[in-house]
Amino acid sequence: MESTVGSMQEQALKRKERLKALRNKQLHGSSPEDEEPDKKRMLREEEYVEERHRELKLRNYTPEDEELKQRQVPKAKPASVEEKVKEQLEAANPEPVIKEVDLVNLAPRKPDWDLKRDVAKKLEKLQKRTQRAIAELIRERLKGSEVELAGAVAAVKEGEGDSD
Incomplete structure (x- = not known):
């Protein structure tokens, strides 16, 4: 020794x-x-x-x-796995720079886009008038069909009265 x-x-x-x-x-x-x-x-x-x-x-x-x-190393505590997994998932999903992509802004505009924009207001007025006209035509047809329907019902009743 x-x-x-x-x-x-x-x-x-x-x-x-x-x-x-x-x-x-x-x-x-x-x-x-x-x-x-x-x-x-x-x-x-x-x-x-x-x-x-x-x-x-x-x-x-x-x-x-x-x-x-003094030289003893403190006992290590196990790290939380949940926190690490959350951090990794967050890192894997990058935040989108633009949340909503508007295809109109991405595509180049056609040469007549300004004409369509100006005519759009006038077309809205015409569209409302067209809808009103269609509604009136439908009402007239329903009134005409009511008269025809009433005549058909009366004819059926007359036919039933003769058979008794």
Whole structure:
């Protein structure tokens, strides 16, 4: 056990030295006598990045030590599926820019559109007169048919009286 602790301390010291060397290079620039092969330098930089990003996160373990309790990650709560589904559905249905498309505005106008517009008011008046005339003709025919109907009923009654 003591041999592993000693080797770990040696590794830590070596790492500290490499970090100091890297910091000095970054601050003062690289000197020609300090240059190392690219592969070795890249390996050392990767170790530096790994060491820097390695942080203890406790997700499933509840520590007793106060210092470690600060590193404990809070328990995640499951997200509401309904909210996510609603958001996705809303995102899938884009709102229409124009609610109602008027085909008259989209299609090019015919050359006589202004004449039709001007005549439309006059045609409305004529349409009303035409409807009135049709109604009068229907009334006259109904009156004529009432007279004929009354004559037909009288003839039927006379025919019934003779057969008695």
